[in-house]
Amino acid sequence: MAETTRRNHPYSGVIAKLKQAGLRPTRQRIALAKLLFENEDRHVSAEDLHEEARAASVSVSLATIYNTLHQFSELGLMREVVVEAGRSYFDTNTDDHHHFFHEHSGQLEDIPSDQINVAEMPSAPPGTSVSRVDVIVRVSGSAD
Amino acid sequence: MAETTRRNHPYSGVIAKLKQAGLRPTRQRIALAKLLFENEDRHVSAEDLHEEARAASVSVSLATIYNTLHQFSELGLMREVVVEAGRSYFDTNTDDHHHFFHEHSGQLEDIPSDQINVAEMPSAPPGTSVSRVDVIVRVSGSAD
């Protein structure tokens, strides 16, 4: 009653995905990749993912969650978003897009790239090159 | 030899500024406001300011630094900028502007508002209103 559900995903793309990224497809990475990539795009904190894993009876240490999230981000499988001091979110959507940040709930929401447009980009300071542009539109509930 | 230097600033604008903001002009707040507002615009972390205060022989606890920085930000005297998980910067420049973030050094640099332009802002999600838009241009040193 615990092993039978495993058989469904014959060999989901995640293993291939991990291999392509140059990561050894370990039990933990496979499980996390499934949680992250076989559902809708979303924004998770390390704690969120840890909890999701527990809920799915996948035993993974928090250290591994952090390692994995960082590896996935460095390899371009996902993207780290910083909105609040003291908490990182990881976004499974790697398309070019920006975010709404709901100040009261702490939630992040994607802004599709065609709904926002940064014009007149300044040139990067001498000796540097732009690695990314983040736009965060902070919104507060009208009832605040 | 410790009290004589006090006499210089006859009654700098900071006291008025504090009163206008509805804050009692205490010794600590006056000292911090002077450090923050009587110099060029800049970006400080709580630790930075704590250190600056010590260097100026102003004794202020770290808790007060945090209280003050948050109060000043809430009252619009300065602005909190979050770029890295785990560290907050406070910007004494409250004009409408955005930032370069130097990934290698952790330094923030202002982008004057006329050098960048966010066009086609999306409308805020129902029931919310935009409280601020932050644009962070992350740059890395070319020698990385």
Next chain:
DNA sequence: TTCTCATTTTAGAATTGTTCTAATCCATTG
């Protein structure tokens, strides 16, 4: 001035999110 009281400040403990460490585990290769 002195008294009073709400506001501030404070030291240090506590919390939070994240990283480190050293031991153990396991995926891959031969």
Next chain:
DNA sequence: CAATGGATTAGAACAATTCTAAAATGAGAA
């Protein structure tokens, strides 16, 4: 299947920030 180097782990360590309860102080009243 054994060897080996990368991966995972529990728990300690860490850094930034917040909390707590007590002591200090500013502002107004008397």
